[in-house]
């Protein structure tokens with residue numbers, strides 16, 4: 001027979017003495033309070049709430065107590081652990097808040113500070129517009145063709161049916177280029193238009209020829225809001241069997257719709273160019289008022305001066321003399337051509353009032369166009 005249970009004596013279990021439990025609790029609370037950062041708190045947490053912490057050990061001892069003593073001991077240990085966990089959570093969130101605040105200050109970036117990194121740079125809106133126009137024609141099967149800016153007079157004028165004494169030749173305000181001896185009769189000019197690339201393209205290829213020719217051109221104009229001595233043009237030339245003026249018209253309409261949106265149209269006004277016959281001036285519907293300003297004084301349009309149309313450039317059916325100069329049989333082949341200024345196109349398309357803004361190279365002008373690299 002076993003001996004009767006000894007009466008409960010709490011002194012028997014060291015770890016469960018009330019003073020021990022209170023001391024363990026107080027030590028934990030003090031350690032949490034003393035933890036200066038989250039790393040220190042993590043260590044204090046292991047020491048005071050981990051498996052080997054005094055309170056965890058005390059908790060384990062409860063089972064070893066006589067049944068009648070367990071409830072009181074359990075309550076005491078439970079309360080101590082509750083207080084410890086609560087203090088731990090409070091310290092944890094206080095330290096986290098402190099850290100977040102510090103990170104906000106330490107890692108703050110002053111976005112208003114001037115930056116010293118060199119901007120990557122981007123292409124000029126003239127370039128991107130020119131490429132967009134090229135793309136329209138490349139998608140239709142055209143080839144991009146280029147020629148020199150320093151051009152022989154023969155290509156710039158003669159082959160285009162402008163004889164030396166042709167009056168149109170003087171209207172081109174040409175930069176003549178002196179030769180090495182200083183004689184102005186070098187036969188070279190800074191090309192006054194991109195039309196000489198028509199000649200070069202026809203000489204280089206057998207028809208059918210479909211080319212789009214972007215490039216820089218020069219005239220002795222003073223720089224002002226609507227003129228610049230250096231400007232860009234885009235030229236188009238199609239030479240094939242059976243091409244007519246209606247092919248030209250359809251091509252122009254397609255271009256303005258592609259550039260300015262659905263519903264855009266062009267119109268042709270009779271004009272004279274030596275290299276085309278018949279020739280026309282091409283206009284497009286004003287993309288801003290769409291013609292609605294015409295005869296409507298309440299809605300004036302500054303873009304087209306309420307005329308409803310904007311002049312784009314020149315065009316026509318290729319003069320047979322040009323074909324002959326290039327060795328193309330005009331009985332078999334015909335063609336159409338047009339050319340226009342790219343700065344003017346950019347001004348219309350983006351509402352630029354002064355041409356100087358386009359060419360001065362100030363990034364404050366170009367930046368709003370976005371950066372295509």
Ligand code: DAH
Pocket residue numbers: 192193194195235236273275276313314315316336337338339340
């Ligand atoms: N080359 C002309 C100019 O600069 C523009 C032009 C007119 C081009 C008629 C053409 C054309 O191809 O057919 O003023």
